[in-house]
Amino acid sequence: MxxxxxxxxxxxxxxxxxxxxxxxxxxxxxxxxxxxxxxxxxxxxxxxxxxxxxxxxxxxxxxxxxxxxxxxxxxxxxxxxxxxxxxxxxxxxxxxxxxxxxxxxxxxxxxxxxxxxxxxxxxxxxxxxxxxxxxxxxxxxxxxxxxxxxxxxxxxxxxxxxxxxxxxxxxxxxxxxxxxxxxxxSQALPTTSEPVLQDIYVSSNGDRWRLGTAAHRRFVRHEPNQASGGSVTDTDLDHFLGNAGPGPEHVALRRILEVRSDGGA
The missing domain is CATH 3.40.50.1380 (Methylglyoxal synthase-like domain)
Known part of the structure; x- marks a missing residue:
C-alpha cells in the first residue's frame, strides 16, 4: 500500500x-x-x-x-x-x-x-x-x-x-x-419524555418562566397566570437570549446560566 x-x-x-x-x-x-x-x-x-x-x-x-x-x-x-x-x-x-x-x-x-x-x-x-x-x-x-x-x-x-x-x-x-x-x-433511556424544568422567575401577577431540558434541547417555558387566559409557550434558549430585553426573567436566567458555567449547578 x-x-x-x-x-x-x-x-x-x-x-x-x-x-x-x-x-x-x-x-x-x-x-x-x-x-x-x-x-x-x-x-x-x-x-x-x-x-x-x-x-x-x-x-x-x-x-x-x-x-x-x-x-x-x-x-x-x-x-x-x-x-x-x-x-x-x-x-x-x-x-x-x-x-x-x-x-x-x-x-x-x-x-x-x-x-x-x-x-x-x-x-x-x-x-x-x-x-x-x-x-x-x-x-x-x-x-x-x-x-x-x-x-x-x-x-x-x-x-x-x-x-x-x-x-x-x-x-x-x-x-x-x-x-x-x-x-x-451506559444508562438506559428515560421512560418519559417529560422535560426537566427549573424555575427562573415568577412575576407579581403570577406569570412564570422556567428553564426546560429535554432530548438534548434547552428552552424557556412561559406559563401565563390563569386570569390572563394565555397559553403556555416554549422558546428555544438561544432565541430567548438573542431577543432578551431588560426584563427580570432575562436577568434571572443569565444568573442561572452563569452559576452553571461556574460549576455551581
Whole structure:
C-alpha cells in the first residue's frame, strides 16, 4: 500500500489526509479514508442520541451505537486497557476507533471488542479523530494524556481537545472522568419524555418562566397566570437570549446560566 498523499495549509486545524489510511478493523480490509478538519463550522453537531445500554439485554442497532474514540499516551495505556476491561460488556455494543497502539493494546486486552485502528498520534491519528469529530462522526472521546513528559506532537492533541470542546461532546481526560463518562453513557433511556424544568422567575401577577431540558434541547417555558387566559409557550434558549430585553426573567436566567458555567449547578 502506498503512502497516502497529504495536503496541509496551516496548523493547527487545517490539515487534510486523503487516500487509503492505516485504519482497519480486525478481520476486515482497510477502508478508504477522506477526512479533513478545514475551517471549523460555527455550529457543530451534538453527539448522537442516547442508546439503550448493554445491560438492558436489548440489542443495540448500528444506527444507535455510540461512536467512541480511544487514545492514550504510552504511560497511560495500561490505565486505558484496565478501563476497557471493566467496561468491556458495554463497549462491545459500541463502535470504537483508536489511534495506533492504543487501539492495538485495547484490542489485545479485550478480545470481544472490534476497534477501527487509525494512524498513531505522531503520524496524524489525532488529526484523523479531530476530523471525524468535526464531521459529527464521534460521540465521545476518551483521551488519557501523559502530563509528566513532553511530546513532539503536543500541538496535535491540544488541537484535538479544542475541537472536542467546540463540538461539545463528552470528553474524558483522566481515569476518573473516563469512569464517569462510561457510567453516564451506559444508562438506559428515560421512560418519559417529560422535560426537566427549573424555575427562573415568577412575576407579581403570577406569570412564570422556567428553564426546560429535554432530548438534548434547552428552552424557556412561559406559563401565563390563569386570569390572563394565555397559553403556555416554549422558546428555544438561544432565541430567548438573542431577543432578551431588560426584563427580570432575562436577568434571572443569565444568573442561572452563569452559576452553571461556574460549576455551581
Amino acid at each position: 502506498g503512502s497516502a498523499p497529504k495536503r496541509c495549509r496551516s496548523w493547527p486545524i487545517s490539515c487534510r489526509v486523503e487516500g487509503r489510511a492505516d485504519s482497519s478493523i480486525a478481520g476486515a480490509a482497510p477502508e478508504p479514508v477522506s477526512a479533513g478538519i478545514g475551517n471549523l463550522p460555527t455550529r457543530l453537531p451534538s453527539f448522537a442520541p442516547l442508546a439503550r445500554s448493554a445491560w438492558t439485554g436489548q440489542e443495540t442497532s448500528m444506527q444507535t451505537r455510540r461512536r467512541i474514540a480511544l487514545i492514550a499516551h504510552d504511560a497511560k495505556k495500561a490505565t486505558l486497557t484496565a478501563w476497557a476491561r471493566r467496561w468491556e460488556g458495554w463497549l462491545a455494543h459500541q463502535y470504537l476507533v483508536g489511534t495506533g497502539s492504543s487501539a492495538e493494546e485495547v484490542g489485545k486486552a479485550c478480545p470481544s471488542l472490534r476497534i477501527e485502528r487509525l494512524r498513531s498520534g505522531p503520524e496524524g491519528g489525532d488529526m484523523q479523530v479531530g476530523a471525524r469529530i468535526v464531521d459529527g462522526e464521534i460521540d465521545a472521546l476518551v483521551f488519557l494524556p501523559d502530563p509528566a513528559n513532553a511530546h513532539p506532537h503536543e500541538a496535535d492533541f491540544r488541537a484535538l481537545i479544542r475541537i472536542a470542546l467546540i463540538a461539545d461532546i463528552p470528553i474524558a481526560l483522566s481515569a476518573a472522568s473516563a469512569e464517569h463518562l462510561a457510567i453516564g453513557m
